[in-house]
Amino acid sequence: MTAAPQASAESTAQRRARRATAAPQVATELPAQRRGLRRGSLTKEIIVTESLRLLDEGGTEGFSLPKLGRALGADQTAVYRHFASKDVLVLAIADRLIQEAMDGLEPRDCWVDTLTEMCRRLRETYLAHPAAASMSAYRTTQGPAEIRTVDVIIGAMLGAGFEGGEAARMYRAIGDFALAWAGSEASFLALDQRAQQHDRAAWTQAYLSVSRAEHPNIWQVRTELPEVSDNDIFETLLAVVMAGLRQHAPRPCACHGRATPGPAAALG
Amino acid sequence: MTAAPQASAESTAQRRARRATAAPQVATELPAQRRGLRRGSLTKEIIVTESLRLLDEGGTEGFSLPKLGRALGADQTAVYRHFASKDVLVLAIADRLIQEAMDGLEPRDCWVDTLTEMCRRLRETYLAHPAAASMSAYRTTQGPAEIRTVDVIIGAMLGAGFEGGEAARMYRAIGDFALAWAGSEASFLALDQRAQQHDRAAWTQAYLSVSRAEHPNIWQVRTELPEVSDNDIFETLLAVVMAGLRQHAPRPCACHGRATPGPAAALG
DNA sequence: AGTCATTGTCAATGCCTTTGACAAACTCGA
């Protein structure tokens, strides 16, 4: 079913002419050139893509349905013809993010590698679209990509030797962990730059100016604290989680606990 | 004419009557019905408390500064005399939650117990106020309670034998983990009941109706999947994380890996 | 008592989400 007839150009011209003459005597001062969008120029796909672009550029603040409509060159309310409400649009955005993150995810020989890759992918995608992620994290769509990811995770857990209810629990634990972590990092990055910068600076300040007597432990590592990067934190926690999983697992992973090569291997 | 919450409607009426016949006496000895809006009757404390109540009862949707003002028996804009913006109020709410969660937290003999307690406390408080938590999670206030908690966590890490930068990294990993997890659980619970119920039901449905050929791993544990509770998931992940930490730690914890007694001790 | 800052109230602005009426334009059947 393709067949997009090109006869629309002429009928568009007809429409324009008609509109010009059909209008009552209301003073038409403007050369009504491009007042409207051609029918069918908006699709769910286009709208979601533009939403993502707007959110990436302007953050959560700059995102509203009126602005989205205008950015598409359409009316403020045009989006409502394709999504019943903003909430439904947000769900579609969530779906797009999951797809983007998990497209092509394949089980690897080592179940730890599989889980590690899943966590890293989700985080990468969320960090690439923090505003979109902060709006749509914790929403679930049961789309094909999501279901497939669930299957891969459970497959890894079964590969680790977990059985039945334990495999189910472990899947939820790791899956929800990945979502929670990526979502919360994205949520922080979705705050306006001022708040973010202020927060980071404030913590550095707080660490460095802490009283030795009152908070001796902070004091002891006060200079190292501001050095820790977000990537450090994520990879550290990921390693901890995977170590814990390996220990719980009835079956060792294929790489026998060798450090998983990853994007943060060079980090201190 | 708005149908304000019952309690506040009445106290507003009382206030009006009282003010009309107001005697210039001080008469501050009776705390009963002291909700009148004499000058100074609104304080940050009161406003934050009422915010929490409104959020607990009505969720994120029912929470706005106009409604908050009305619920306090005051003008729509009264809150702005105490908080420069809604954002500042949200930070104050965040502070209150952290205080509530961490009040009286003390290091325990076993550093694993200390960390476990911290994670559980944060989660409990956030789950008790999901809407408030979903608004204020990921915000940081550097209040005394927060700083103290940081010191306790770092103390636990030093107790585990981590040193310098490693202790700093581990503190961030566990602290951020606790925040991310509690925040994301709260965010889910802050969705309106309909969406929540729908989500849970949809997943159960999705699990049970999965095709064996397409998603064999899900199929294998399909009946166990809906059985997993939120508490199961949290305690499972917490156990995994603590096991991983123990393994990374240069020094064993005081209880030598004995299962930490907790609300989910029955879990395998 | 008189000055002054504080704090509650009022009126108003501009943006947001959403809805209903309307009109253009595409589809489909005769």
Add this chain to the structure above:
DNA sequence: TCGAGTTTGTCAAAGGCATTGACAATGACT
């Protein structure tokens, strides 16, 4: 080829929210 019906874009408008500036009462301080 034409006309009915459905989509889809546009317009106008309602009702809510965050925020602001002007105003007024009130309590503190001198």
